[in-house]
Amino acid sequence: MGTIEGRTPSRRGLLKWGSAAAVAGAGVALAGQAANAAEPATPTKFAPLPVGAKPLPVGPEGYRLDKVGPEMYAVTAGGTQAAFVVSSKGVIVIDAPPSLADALPAAIKKVTSRPVTHLIYSHHHADHIANAGAFGRVTRIAHAETARLIKGERDPQRPLPTQTFTDRYTLTVGDQRLELSYPGVNHEAGNIIIHAPRQRTAVMIDVVMPGWAPFRAWGTADSVPGVLRAHDELAKLDIDTFIGGHVHRLGTREDIRVSREFVHDLWNHTTEAIAATPMGGFFGMVEAGNNWAGFRLWLEAVADKVEPIIQRKWLSRLGAVDVFTRENIITVALSHVVDAPRDL
Numbered sequence: 001m002g003t004i005e006g007r008t009p010s011r012r013g014l015l016k017w018g019s020a021a022a023v024a025g026a027g028v029a030l031a032g033q034a035a036n037a038a039e040p041a042t043p044t045k046f047a048p049l050p051v052g053a054k055p056l057p058v059g060p061e062g063y064r065l066d067k068v069g070p071e072m073y074a075v076t077a078g079g080t081q082a083a084f085v086v087s088s089k090g091v092i093v094i095d096a097p098p099s100l101a102d103a104l105p106a107a108i109k110k111v112t113s114r115p116v117t118h119l120i121y122s123h124h125h126a127d128h129i130a131n132a133g134a135f136g137r138v139t140r141i142a143h144a145e146t147a148r149l150i151k152g153e154r155d156p157q158r159p160l161p162t163q164t165f166t167d168r169y170t171l172t173v174g175d176q177r178l179e180l181s182y183p184g185v186n187h188e189a190g191n192i193i194i195h196a197p198r199q200r201t202a203v204m205i206d207v208v209m210p211g212w213a214p215f216r217a218w219g220t221a222d223s224v225p226g227v228l229r230a231h232d233e234l235a236k237l238d239i240d241t242f243i244g245g246h247v248h249r250l251g252t253r254e255d256i257r258v259s260r261e262f263v264h265d266l267w268n269h270t271t272e273a274i275a276a277t278p279m280g281g282f283f284g285m286v287e288a289g290n291n292w293a294g295f296r297l298w299l300e301a302v303a304d305k306v307e308p309i310i311q312r313k314w315l316s317r318l319g320a321v322d323v324f325t326r327e328n329i330i331t332v333a334l335s336h337v338v339d340a341p342r343d344l
């Protein structure tokens with residue numbers, strides 16, 4: 001597990017680790033080995049990762065530096081990614097993850113002596129931008145919702161953006177042009193798409209995980225329908241490389257297509273299961289008035305129907321389909337109740 005998450009596990013990586021340990025601690029499948037809840041689950045607890053989800057080699061520096069376009073680079077370490085574009089007037093950095101506090105500046109120095117002049121926040125989450133303070137007085141660009149959320153956190157390491165937008169924003173720095181756009185609330189309110197046309201690359205964090213099934217609660221999505229709509233927008237882009245923000249490798253248009261197929265498949269099978277599982281009967285199976293218990297039984301019944309279908313279809317295609325899919329089915333079932341989208 002240590003090698004899977006890399007040398008410096010991200011906050012998200014630690015959460016994953018913690019979840020696995022919690023499952024082990026609960027004795028779900030490791031009864032008798034759960035004395036120490038901090039002990040990671042044995043590798044045999046979960047299905048093996050398909051080839052496209054496995055970790056990639058990391059150099060002696062402790063991070064991966066991938067050139068993704070003529071002037072654009074991605075940095076990966078500890079299961080987290082950031083990116084930067086070298087313009088004729090300075091470096092534009094996309095995100096400042098604390099887990100890349102050393103790797104990102106080192107990678108930039110390796111490529112150019114130009115100073116960092118611009119920092120784009122993909123969204124407000126700490127695991128992606130809570131080292132922003134280290135870049136000092138640069139132009140910081142983010143969605144207006146991201147600015148609002150940052151303001152509430154009072155985190156000195158997440159200074160407020162100096163420039164915000166609501167729908168679209170073109171950032172031109174020297175000879176580089178980046179198109180920033182907002183597809184509506186998705187993984188988080190304010191989570192944007194950053195498209196670098198000349199680099200044939202797009203960045204959107206925490207929506208598509210190349211080679212992997214979604215993290216718990218659809219990647220802690222603020223809006224599950226919004227995550228599906230964001231996939232639709234990403235699928236329209238004419239790009240060669242996609243940077244998703246986590247796990248081990250960069251993606252392609254094909255990774256976006258496969259992720260979109262997965263999330264729609266999970267959504268559609270859950271829709272069918274809900275139609276075939278009337279809710280009312282479950283409330284008669286619990287103490288009168290225990291609404292939570294009745295609802296819980298209904299959610300479990302829906303998950304019982306969908307989980308085996310998804311596992312059969314996807315376990316060999318994406319990483320960790322057996323880890324969070326059941327919870328994600330429940331997340332989708334709740335979204336059906338509260339979001340009730342009519343466009344999916």
Ligand SMILES: [Zn+2]
Binds near residue numbers: 123128188
């Ligand atoms: Zn996030």
